[in-house]
Amino acid sequence: MLKQMLGLLLAVVLGVGGAWLVMGTGWLSTGDKKSHLPLPTGGDFTLQSADGAVNLADFRGKVVVLYFGYTACPDICPTSMATLKAAMALLTPVEVAKVQGLFVSVDPERDTLAHIQQYVRYFHPSLVGVSGAQAALQEITRRYGVFYRKVEVPGSAMAYTIDHSAVLYVLDKQGKLQEQVQHAVPPAELAAAIRRWL
Template identity: 50%
Template sequence: MKRLPIISRLLILAVVIVVSIGVLLHWTRVQAPDSSHAPLELAAPPTGGDFTLDSAAGPVRLSDLRGQVVLIYFGYTSCPDICPTNLVYIANALRALQPAELERTRVLFISVDPERDDPSRLASYVGYFHPNILGLTGTPAQVAEVAKHYGAAYRRVDDTGSAMVYLIDHSAFTYVVDPSGRLVQTLGHASPPETILAAIRTAFGAEP
């Protein structure tokens, strides 16, 4: 029987390895569901409100973004799964907007880990997802004050067995602010891009 060329055999081996890794990851999730990083519930009903925090380009004030739809999300750059999931969904929703809509839509990613997330680190992180996402931070007291207005919950959890040292458990809601600066909708964790897209367009439709 004729043997397969070495390139074909290597491709088959690569496919087998990738499939095996996928099966292993799936098995690990099934066998250890408690190891997942679960989001917290809201600490209080969100009311919204103006705030100023720091970006890599300087201070950003929410009221300076009037005329735009603003999505606000609280997370941190070392988040293992919850933040990347939501940011990918948000970025996909942004890519589905018409150019004129995209020009008037901004996302503010507010770090609940100001100890590690300086403005430069945040800019690098959010840049992987979409250019319309801005990373914001401040002092712990400033972040806590903003989080209080949006009902965002977070807490430090020590993880001394890893290089991370600690994780941040946090709520994972996306807040939709309309062009007048009013909080009009709160979307749950892992809301699909279609839901986010609809919320953005609804917020545009609420303009006076």
């Protein structure tokens, strides 16, 4: 029992440590404080949801807030989704109708499409959860500058965790990546970033 608890603790430390390591590299922006480095190329993609294929182009005309994570993440992903939920609550109903939150699971081995959708709907009814094959995820995350890797945790009930970067990507109504927002910013900062592109 003690060995399993230590394994789980190690998984959490590795996951949080990996995310904060990436966050400390200086290529993120928060609100009006933008990095001098260019934004990743981003671009269109198609992944699967519980309701079928989802293409980023399906959301043209809306500001998209894109996040890459996994549902078993102990704290970084729930914090990011809670920030998005709180930011949406700061928008007017008319503004919310012009925003689409999109959660991409980088853990298709464990996250079923139905479970991903159940997870995101906990935070907001309009959120959509998607995933796909590892080859597709690796190609998409490369274009968005997303870091993630599977870390085996022997003796843990989880078996493995995933180190990953923790960034909310704000795309304009044409699907172009415009801002990267750290996951732990005050919700008002994310709401302001969304409003800049409405």
